[in-house]
Amino acid sequence: MNHSIDYVQDCFLVFDKVGDSRIDKKQVGDLVRALGLNPTNKDIDRVTKGCSQRMTFEEFVPTYQALEKxxxxxxxxxxxxxxxxxxxxxxxxxxxxxxxLKDILTRLGEKLSEDEANAILGAVVDSDGKVSVDSLIRYVTNTN
Structure with a gap:
């Protein structure tokens, strides 16, 4: 695990909106992305299949580890x-x-939400409204 178990648990609890030490299964993607992973929605669906709708931390850990692996x-x-x-x-x-690029990100392949597309664009668009392909690829692949 890239992060300590305590850190992962702290992040998990931030996503607990009810206060029952559980998260909604629909939040797994957001949580693992907050922890630095970048799985596809298909990957998330695959590893959460069979999990409770409201997951405990104990259920989440193997899910996170499977996505990390x-x-x-x-x-x-x-x-x-x-x-x-x-x-x-x-x-x-x-x-x-x-x-x-925004049109591509929100309409093709694994579609991003407007907010997700805007977050990427905000990081890579220059003052002329252009996106360097080099900068975009470095940003989305986390390479320098």
Whole structure:
């Protein structure tokens, strides 16, 4: 586990909106992302299948560990990100327009919410409303 069990439990309790030391199963994605993981919704659905609707910390720990293990086993090539974004870089300048990227993020593939898209855009958009593909990929892959 990347974080201490106490830290994970503290974060877990922040997500407890009822005060019963449980979280709603729908909150697992937000919680594990707050803990630094980046699973797909499909990954979350897979590991929470069979869990109680209101999960205890004891139920959450193996779920978190499974997602953490799956993430560490994921291999991705940064070059595949470049290839994917190249399709949208019609001017071949290594940049995308903010509005176009927001549309891509909220309509294609595993769709992001407006808030999620805005959070990413806020971190990578320049003053001209352009997004450097390099900056975007470094941001979403957590590489420098």
């Amino acid at each position: 799956a993430e560490s086993e994921k291999e991705f090539e940064v070059s595949s990100f470049y290839e994917g974004f190249k399709v949208f870089d019609t001017e071949n300048k290594g940049t995308l327009k903010e509005a176009e």
